[in-house]
Amino acid sequence: MSIYEKNDYGTFADDTKDPETEKEENFREAEKHFTARLNKLLVDRDIMKQDLADAIGVSPSSVSGYLAGNHHPDMATLLAISNFFDVSLDYLFGKTEYTYIYKGKQSPTENEMLGYFRKLSEKRQHEFLGEVRCIYKADKKTIDKK
Secondary structure (H helix, E strand, O other), X not given: OOOOOEOOOOOEOOOOOOHHXXXXXXXHHHHHHHHHHHHHHHHHOOOOHHHHHHHHOXXXXXXXXXXXXXXXXXXXHHHHHHHHHOOOHHHHOOOOOOOOOOOOOOOHHHHHHHHHHHHOOHHHHHHHHHHHHHHHHHHXXXXXXX
């Protein structure tokens, strides 16, 4: 990589830097993003640490350690976190701003909605679908009047 090319974290490479130093800096940057994004995902989705811990097979104190930046999850746990929230590892480590994994032809917003929908009970899915139908009908009437 030349000094004029950006690395994965949006900064320019420095050919004079020791590779180990640059590796450590990249790790610290990814760790900072991981901690912030894991906290944000828990808050945004109103998920308790205990629920995440149960879902990914670790102790609540491990989750607290991840959130504080005191502990680092292993690869299997990182993948479990990614799957639980339906986000990419690139998002968790700050390499992209796209929260949700793009699957097929859906937009990121559609994927987000589908991710929430799949986590609902069957009863709540039917209620959700009813609400979406009402919104659609209201929008359709507005569009038809124009």
